[in-house]
Amino acid sequence: MIWYMIGLILFLGLFSGFFFLWKLPLIPLTANSERVPPLSIIIPARNEELSLPALLKSIQQQSIEPLEVIVVDDESTDNTAHIAEEFGATVLSASSANLSQKGKSAACWMGAQKAKGDWLVFLDSDTRFVHRDALRSIADVYLKKNQNGLFSIQPFHETEKAYETISVVLNIMVMAGLNRFSLLKDKLPHRGAFGPFLLTTRLQYEKSGGHQVILDSHMDDIELARLYKSKNWPVSVYGGKGSIHFRMFPEGISQLVNGWTKSLLQGAEGTHPLVHLSIGMWITGVIMISILVILSVVYYSSLLAVLLSLCAYLLYCFQFRWLMNKVGRFPLWTMVFPFFFVIAFIGLYIWAFVQVHIIKKVKWRGRDIKT
Incomplete structure (x- = not known):
């Protein structure tokens, strides 16, 4: 009976991995000639020289030229x-x-007050456009949305x-947590939006x-989304x-921990219970199959048990690779260690x-942020 229960949990965990992040829409590559309104790019930056x-x-290389690029130097x-x-x-x-x-x-608000464009683009400093028509392609999609x-x-x-x-599991959870891609x-x-790139008309912003x-x-992404939804936009x-x-946290593991800590808990607020449940089932499945593989190999109860546990583990590994390919480019070896990355995610969540x-305080860029 217990093996049926274990098998059911592993199946539900595997299914859950497909459930919470099934399909992620991407920006299609276009180069239409439709006129793009004058746009201002606003970049809040604190110690971002790297x-x-x-x-x-990458902005200078774009096929459409923004009206202005404003960098708000945040001390x-x-x-x-x-x-x-x-x-x-x-x-x-x-x-x-x-x-x-x-x-x-505050930096974004200051930049918006000085901007002259009809469109406002808020960009994090660690982002970059990857081809010359990236901004135009994004503009084309926004134009189609009127x-x-x-x-x-x-x-x-x-x-x-x-x-x-x-950051691999955390990136996956950021996507899943918006309830949009299940x-x-x-x-x-x-719920929510993604803070590294935000585009809006000046009229609606004001x-x-x-x-x-x-x-x-x-968490301007979550709060701005709430503001727009309150207007039925x-x-x-x-x-x-x-x-x-983007390349997240290139300055070291301390920056990575602080960066995720300041946003991890608030980012999870509002995630639908079904998505929360599916994430929990997937994490449970990853941990359980990893333990089963170790136990079956160490105790070697039977060759069949070893083969079955290894096959199940490989299914989770391939699914882990499928998930990570949606959110970033990670080394191939990472797919073999889903247990390690899930534990790292749990550890960061507890620390957050x-x-x-x-403690009611997190640190970011040398500045204490009270919570």
Whole structure:
């Protein structure tokens, strides 16, 4: 009887991995000649001297030229402002703004106030366009949506060092947590948006109140989506593979831990119970099959048990590879260790809970953020 129960749990776990992230829409490559309204690109930046050059260079290479590129220097202590000026961007100093709050939302609001474009594009500093028609392709999709609502993209994650692969499960959960990409598609209530790339018309941004309403939030993607939904405006979300990529936390594992900690718990709020359940079942399946493989090999109860457990484990490995290919480019070897990456995800989630609910403070870019 117990083996039937184990088999059922493993099956449900495998099914759940398909359930919560079945299909992710991407930006199709186009180069239409339809006129794109003047757009302003606003980049909030705090100590981003390593990431900013790749983004600004990719903007310069785009087939459509933005009206302006505004970099809001959020009290950086490195060469962020100097690098932005070298690329011809307009640099604003957040320290000169008379705002009660600091951080990304305040920097975005400051940039939006100075921007002149009909469209506003908010970009994180670690993103980059991957081909010359990326921005035009995005604009074409937004034009087809009648320039209506909040348009967001989660960049495709590029990794270079081994420690960066720790983000793989977290990236998967970020996608799954919006309730939009499951097997049920539009039958679940949608939530949130993706903060690294946000596009909106100036008119709707101003009518919604924009970042001014959410100055005390470091989760502008979730809060802006709520603002737009309160106005009955659509919130569109896409995957960035082939259009916008990023390299998360290139400065080391400490940056990775702090970066995920400041957003992990709030990002999980509002995820539908069915999606939560499917994520829990998938994690349970990964852990259970990993333990079964170890036990079957160590105790070698029977050759059949070893072969069956290994076959089930390989199914989870291939599914893990299928999931990670949706969100980023990770080394091939990562697919063999789903247990390790799931445990890393659980560890970061527990640490985030301690920071947010017990310590009530998280650290990011040398700045303490009270929770």
